[in-house]
Amino acid sequence: MKPLARYASLNNYVELAHSLGLNPASLARSAGLDPASLSLQDRWVPAAAIAELLERSAAESGRDDFGLALAERRRFSNLGPLSLVIREEPDVRSALKVLMRHEHMYNEALRIRLNEHGGVATLRLTLDLGQPGTFRQSVELAVGVLHRLLQGFLGPAWQPVTVSFSHPAPRSMRTHLRLFGPVVEFEQDFDGITLYAKDLDAPNTMSDPLLRPYTQQLLDSMHATREATTLNRVRELIELLLPTGRCSIEQVARSLGVDRRTVHRRLAEEGHTFSSLLDSVRAELAGHMVGNRRYSLTEVSDLLGFSSPSSFSRWFRKRFGCTPSRWRAGESSSDQHRVRHIESI
Known part of the structure; x- marks a missing residue:
């Protein structure tokens, strides 16, 4: 599998990029990284993506000592x-x-x-x-x-x-x-x-x-x-790839440097499937995002990699027993029940 590195490898990157007149969020996206996660130092991402970001930043700034x-x-x-x-x-x-x-x-x-x-x-x-x-x-x-x-x-x-x-x-x-x-x-x-x-x-x-x-x-x-299991790696890659719309078993396998059958086999050895893991990650993120009015429900649908708000709504109803709008309005159940349900996923 391709090696991973912590986002801590990019500590102070945003400050340096701004000081050189760069747009760190745009450059992070171009390298396949999530700009919102740059502050999450303990999150693991493909080391090659971090290396690509540094090379792009050096080229755009004209600083070969970046x-x-x-x-x-x-x-x-x-x-x-x-x-x-x-x-x-x-x-x-x-x-x-x-x-x-x-x-x-x-x-x-x-x-x-x-x-x-x-x-x-x-x-x-x-x-x-x-x-x-x-x-x-x-x-x-x-x-x-x-x-x-x-x-x-x-x-x-x-x-x-x-x-x-x-x-x-x-x-x-x-x-x-x-x-x-x-x-x-x-x-x-x-x-x-x-x-x-x-x-x-x-x-x-x-x-x-x-x-x-x-x-x-x-x-x-x-x-x-911190065990570098296939489960840990695939889960982190799913979180990374969901907002890009490219979260598939094929893309995850490419990021890990193996074929899709290898991913399926190694997840099975740990008692998981890719689809169940994808559903679990989506459910965990959805529980937080839908309850946060900072995001519109259309934005939540996009960030979770759904093809349309309607498909997101159908999935959410099946997973949580109500529509996203009802969940947000607090009509489905008490807040205490919501927290217990999310933590049990």
Whole structure:
């Protein structure tokens, strides 16, 4: 299946896009993403769609350093709950090991590998998006974030031996020199950062040994709540694709990089079918949207991927026992009954 990434990968994207005169909502839609979900950092979407958004944004803004400019706005906390665990590791080496061991928790396409030889350590980054292409912006974003993470541990004056990129140099080196200093190199045989191995053993001054057992418990709980099952992936893709009108088993299969039979088989192994899952997601969303007068019922019909308001109304009546307009008017049942019914779906 094609790898997924959290919307947190685009943290601060909207602000950067606006500062460069871009329309972030329009660009997100053009890449197949839902603009309204950009604030939902823990939602998972195809990593290739995020990469495409960054490339489109760089092209439209004329800034071939767009990914690096985004990295410059990142904070340690943008790694989400994992940042709390890394923050309490005793030294840089152990913090990096946690980051590499659990990289799938924030981006399934990213791989970071550490090699040491002769007192020199190399952190190599690779992106596997499940499709061919040039993803300069995503690479520079990932390297930039890693560099800022290391500076967070080693201090703002720290510099690596080299910062390497396999792609050609940008038209302007200003952002690269500001972030990395004069050690940045292009058209190298890998993407990543080279540093002295002794830097890895530097103590983490942010760490509190008394908190470490609690952060380990947090890490264990995150593993228990986030399983990359086919059910999770298909459900999130259904939510993503419904407003586009392209929510079909074929489109979901293409997004996952498999054929439709594979999706059917893997869902069946987890006790589900695509149609039942689609119906469940629609019911959950409909219960909230119909009760929210911000949306007209025609808009709700469109957002849930129905071909017409009449087909939406027929489906809603069958699912909830009344028409959408009666549900909204509160004539069908008490609010307490509505909540219990939605939660039981």
